[in-house]
Structures are given as C-alpha cells and as structure tokens.
Amino acid sequence: MxxxxxxxxxxxxxxxxxxxxxxxxxxxxxxxxxxxxxxxxxxxxxxxxxxxxxxxxxxxxxxxxxxxxxxxxxxxxxxxxxxxxxxxxxxxxxxxxxxxxxxxxxxxxxxxxxxxxxxxxxxxxxxxxxxxxxxxxxxxxxxxxxxxxxxxxxxxxxxxxxxxxxxxxxxxxxxxxxxQFQIRKSFNYAYAVDGLRQILWGLFMKVVIADNCAGFANQIFNNSDNLSGSTLVLGAIFFTFQIYGDFAGYSNIAIGTSKLFGFDLMQNFNYPYFSRDIAEFWRRWHISLSTWFRDYLYIPLGGSRGSKWEKVRNIFIIFIVSGFWHGANWTFIVWGALNALYFLPLLLTNANRTHVGEIAKGKTLPSAKEFLLILFTFGLTVFAWIFFRAENLNHAITYIGKILSMSLFEIPRFNDMRNALILILIVAIFLIIEWNGRGERYSISNLGLKWKKPTRYFFYYCIIGAIFWFGGKEQQFIYFQF
Structure with missing residues (x-):
C-alpha cells in the first residue's frame, strides 16, 4: 500500500x-x-x-x-x-x-x-x-x-x-x-495537527518534487547516448532532487503519520543538500541508517581510533557495506566507495567534525565561503548519484564520459523543455522554503503559524493544489526496492 x-x-x-x-x-x-x-x-x-x-x-x-x-x-x-x-x-x-x-x-x-x-x-x-x-x-x-x-x-x-x-x-x-508501545497514550490535538502538516509536506516532496523530477531524470538517463553533456548534467541534478524528495518525503509522511497515533520517530533527514562537507552530508542523509552502521559496525571495528590504516579500512568497510545494503549491483558498491574517497581527506586531517551545527544560524543567507562549500559538496553528491542511478557500471562510465566531452558547453536540449523550466522554478521555491526552515525537524513546521488564519490556510491550500495539479499516476517510492 x-x-x-x-x-x-x-x-x-x-x-x-x-x-x-x-x-x-x-x-x-x-x-x-x-x-x-x-x-x-x-x-x-x-x-x-x-x-x-x-x-x-x-x-x-x-x-x-x-x-x-x-x-x-x-x-x-x-x-x-x-x-x-x-x-x-x-x-x-x-x-x-x-x-x-x-x-x-x-x-x-x-x-x-x-x-x-x-x-x-x-x-x-x-x-x-x-x-x-x-x-x-x-x-x-x-x-x-x-x-x-x-x-x-x-x-x-x-x-x-x-x-x-x-x-x-x-x-x-x-x-x-x-x-512507546508500553505506555497508554492520550490524544494530543496539537501533536496530531503537526503530524498532518508534516504529512502534507512529505506528499508535496514526493508528488510534486520527486515524481516530476523522475520523469525528466528517466528520460535523460534512458537516452543518454543521444544527448549532450550539459543535458546529462541536468539529468543528474533532476535525479538528485528526485531521490531526496522521494525518500525524505516518505520519511516525513511516516513521521507525520506516527504523530497521529502519538508516536515519535527519529528525524531521518536534516537538509543534507545544505551540507558544507561530505561528512556533514552523511550526518544529515538517511540518519537512521548512517547511525545504525556507526553504532553496530563502525565503532565495533574501532571507529576512528587506531592507526591511519585502520581508519582508512573502517571508512571503506562502512561505506561499501552501506552501498551494498542499497542493492545487488556494482553501481551501489562503487557509489559507496566513492563516498569513502570523499570522506577520507576529512578523516585523516581530523576535519570530519568541523561542521556540526546549523548552517548560517540566525542569518538570512550563508557567507560566500559557506555558499561555495555547499556548492562544492552538492557537486560531489550529484556526481556520486550518477553511479547510484545508472543501470550498470558501463552506463555510469559512458554517462560521465559524455559529460566530460565538449558537448558539456552546449545548451541543454530534450523533450518538454518548457515543463522542465517550470519544474526548475518549483524546485527553486522548494529550496527557499527548505532553507528558511532548516532549523526545524521539517521545513514548514513553524512556517505561517504566526500568520493570520486566512493567509496560513491559503498557503496550505496552495500546497494541496500543487499536489493535485502536478500529481499524476501514483509512483512507488525509490527505497521500496531496497
């Protein structure tokens, strides 16, 4: 279901x-x-x-x-x-x-x-x-x-x-x-309303962001041999937001649904695409799995203690196992190994705990340095997602090879560019909302609570309208295959 x-x-x-x-x-x-x-x-x-x-x-x-x-x-x-x-x-x-x-x-x-x-x-x-x-x-x-x-x-x-x-x-x-199953609960109206709000935002992430990005990502990845490098970059970016909207959307719906019954589930995503380095990204992406591997595999292996060789070994083990957990394909293993390579310089220079707090806390915008760090980390992540999305290693290598060709400097062209541009605008608005709510467990947690009721409900109805307007055939969540 x-x-x-x-x-x-x-x-x-x-x-x-x-x-x-x-x-x-x-x-x-x-x-x-x-x-x-x-x-x-x-x-x-x-x-x-x-x-x-x-x-x-x-x-x-x-x-x-x-x-x-x-x-x-x-x-x-x-x-x-x-x-x-x-x-x-x-x-x-x-x-x-x-x-x-x-x-x-x-x-x-x-x-x-x-x-x-x-x-x-x-x-x-x-x-x-x-x-x-x-x-x-x-x-x-x-x-x-x-x-x-x-x-x-x-x-x-x-x-x-x-x-x-x-x-x-x-x-x-x-x-x-x-x-939580051992304690009899009393219905909490405010907690349930908060749950409904989180379900609404999760559905928006899934139906509006993920499912629409999926259409363009699939079109580009499935026809990558016939498209320019610049178009393939766009395809990788569409997939980057597809997988985030899909999985974080699921998590928000799951957590919100649990609140309706008085249950509290752990936060599974914490605005990972605003990370300033790859170590911060993995503290913010699929938190329940990352912490599981940390506590039941990484720490028992010795964690970041021991010699440099042991540290390198442990990092590669945890990331490759994490990749293998995602599926039976060499692409997932390479994806995990690539993230281990990203992580190693931070670990070996003891810089993996440099960025642990909320980015630009109390500020409207990040500093120029923070913005460049976010952009660089996002670029690394997009590149790694190509392996995650590709059908096999040959597809991934061919895809990347096409990106590195001179066609990278061409204007992106593929079917339905007009709707793709509309979607890019929607994703931009989505990112603004996410940035504005980055200090909350989900981005619209407190958004509009101090607005007058008509304005607040208009905002919610806009989200509902977008879900129905941009939603099409129901699509399975990506992580159901894992």
Whole structure:
C-alpha cells in the first residue's frame, strides 16, 4: 500500500478512528490493532511475504527472552549469532543470491556447468532491509544488556511491523520505539495537527518534487547516448532532487503519520543538500541508517581510533557495506566507495567534525565561503548519484564520459523543455522554503503559524493544489526496492 494512494487515504482514517475511539481504553487492544493494521498494510503488496516478517518477529522475540535468562557468555554469543546469521541469511537469499551467482558465473564462465546452481525466480520482499536491521538492533542491544527484552509478543510485533515506517524507515532502535508501545497514550490535538502538516509536506516532496523530477531524470538517463553533456548534467541534478524528495518525503509522511497515533520517530533527514562537507552530508542523509552502521559496525571495528590504516579500512568497510545494503549491483558498491574517497581527506586531517551545527544560524543567507562549500559538496553528491542511478557500471562510465566531452558547453536540449523550466522554478521555491526552515525537524513546521488564519490556510491550500495539479499516476517510492 503506497502512502500516495487512494487505498491509504481510506486505510489511515479508519485505523485512526479505531485506535482512538474503539481501542483507546486498553493498551493491549491498541497494540493488537497496530499489528493487524500493519500486516494488512504490508500484505497489500503480497500477502506471502507476511510469513517472513512474522518469522523474524518470533525469532528475535524468542532470542531476546533467551538472552535475558542466559548467563553463560558462550551460549549468549551463540544466540546472538543465530539471530544475525538467520536474519542476514534471509536478506542475502532474497536480495543478493541471484546477483552473487551471476557475478560469479561472469568471472568464471564454466563454473555454472560444474556447480549446477541456477538463479532463483523470487521477488524481493518490500522493506526487508529495513525491518531486518530493526530487529537485529533489538537482539544486539539485548545481548549488550543496554536494554531489557520485552515479554509481550504483541508489543514486539507492533514494534517490528509498525506500518508508518515499516517499508522504508526510519530504521528505529528498540530502546526508542519499543517503550512507546508500553505506555497508554492520550490524544494530543496539537501533536496530531503537526503530524498532518508534516504529512502534507512529505506528499508535496514526493508528488510534486520527486515524481516530476523522475520523469525528466528517466528520460535523460534512458537516452543518454543521444544527448549532450550539459543535458546529462541536468539529468543528474533532476535525479538528485528526485531521490531526496522521494525518500525524505516518505520519511516525513511516516513521521507525520506516527504523530497521529502519538508516536515519535527519529528525524531521518536534516537538509543534507545544505551540507558544507561530505561528512556533514552523511550526518544529515538517511540518519537512521548512517547511525545504525556507526553504532553496530563502525565503532565495533574501532571507529576512528587506531592507526591511519585502520581508519582508512573502517571508512571503506562502512561505506561499501552501506552501498551494498542499497542493492545487488556494482553501481551501489562503487557509489559507496566513492563516498569513502570523499570522506577520507576529512578523516585523516581530523576535519570530519568541523561542521556540526546549523548552517548560517540566525542569518538570512550563508557567507560566500559557506555558499561555495555547499556548492562544492552538492557537486560531489550529484556526481556520486550518477553511479547510484545508472543501470550498470558501463552506463555510469559512458554517462560521465559524455559529460566530460565538449558537448558539456552546449545548451541543454530534450523533450518538454518548457515543463522542465517550470519544474526548475518549483524546485527553486522548494529550496527557499527548505532553507528558511532548516532549523526545524521539517521545513514548514513553524512556517505561517504566526500568520493570520486566512493567509496560513491559503498557503496550505496552495500546497494541496500543487499536489493535485502536478500529481499524476501514483509512483512507488525509490527505497521500496531496497
């Protein structure tokens, strides 16, 4: 079920009414409703995949209880690695088996005849990368004794399957989200209204920005052989805003929807395209995944401690694994390695924590130096996104080669340039709003709250109008494929 679908527009109010007006007197009933609604939401794509999420839920719930009662360290490690191997094993089979096999047979052509292994005709379950990491964080935290395991299967199932963030995050930690299913809530009108406002902005980012940028990005990437280098640069920029509007839009809808039910989810994006260096970008982009890798992979490896070689090794491991997490394609691995290369100079000069606060705080505009740093970091990011978007490495290299040709200095030309120019103007307005609200959890959080009601509601109706005017056929979110 897509957030930008008619089905969800019916589903959400029904669940909201049942949650606050039918089950509000009993916490257990509320949690049961969340589980039932989440399974319906997830099963809407393919009910067969429900068996995987139910299996992961029961597995990690059981291991959590066993860990709490087991004092023998060896047995505790066996339990932990049972969870890790089974969860990552399922993820590996569904997401990486065919890619690994094809890559191996390409390297050793005769191996397929000898080995006899064939590709599997299987679909990738939606959101498997997200809920797998969420359940793993629970098991690891219980093993580390940084949290007590729950004895309530229903509340744990609600934590794993919570429908607003189930299929594309944020990837929540158990010590943040799970306790929220253990407390009976009272309806907070102001919090719910804030949630609706965030949903509205998320829909604008998805439907108006991402989906319209997607049309031009797809047109340019799919016909890159016949277009000028300048047009290909424009295509990469369109994709840059497509993926941001798509994923940050999803996160805003997820967080806003959670607020309707009294839940607080972590911020997943913090205006990443205003970053002054690549280290700041990764503190602001897909925060839930970046911090997951930091806490469960980077720090256990030694983090930024140790020799220069160990620092370099750890950075490449975390970025390449992050790229691999996104999908079974060499383009994602190169994208991750490229970001590691971007990051290394900052790490080795101890400049990776130079920019940690809000940019140009209390100022209308950034300084000339800050503006140039933002522009440079944005350029690096756009270049890296080419690998992320390309069909394969050959496509990416050919695409970049065309950009570096003399045709880079031609005027961009492709079909429907008039609508592309209108979209560029809309993106510019979007960036102004984002810049103005960069100190908030989402950019229209406080925008217009002090305006007179007619002006404020006119602004909201303009956003709604833009969603209907520029919205076309409902499009799946990019990160559903990861």
């Amino acid at each position: 897509l957030f930008n679908s008619i089905e969800f527009a019916i589903f959400l109010p029904v669940v909201f009414i049942l949650y606050w007006f039918v089950t509000s007197k009993a916490l257990k009933l509320q949690n049961l409703l969340i589980v039932a609604a989440s399974y319906l939401f997830y099963g809407w794509w393919d009910w067969r995949f429900l068996s995987l999420i139910i299996f992961s839920t029961i597995l990690d719930f059981s291991i959590g209880i066993l860990l709490s009662s087991q004092q023998n360290e060896l047995k505790r490690k066996v339990l932990l690695w049972t969870s890790i191997i089974i969860n990552l094993g399922l993820l590996g089979v569904f997401k990486y088996y065919n890619w690994f096999l094809d890559s191996l047979y390409n390297v050793i052509p005769g191996l397929q005849v000898i080995a006899g292994f064939n590709s599997l005709d299987i679909l990738l379950p939606v959101g498997i990368s997200f809920y797998t990491f969420q359940t793993l964080s629970y098991t690891i935290d219980v093993y580390k004794k940084s949290m007590e395991p729950t004895k309530d299967l229903v509340e744990f199932a609600a934590f794993v399957s919570f429908f607003p963030q189930l299929v594309a995050g944020p990837i929540e930690r158990a010590n943040h989200l799970l306790p």
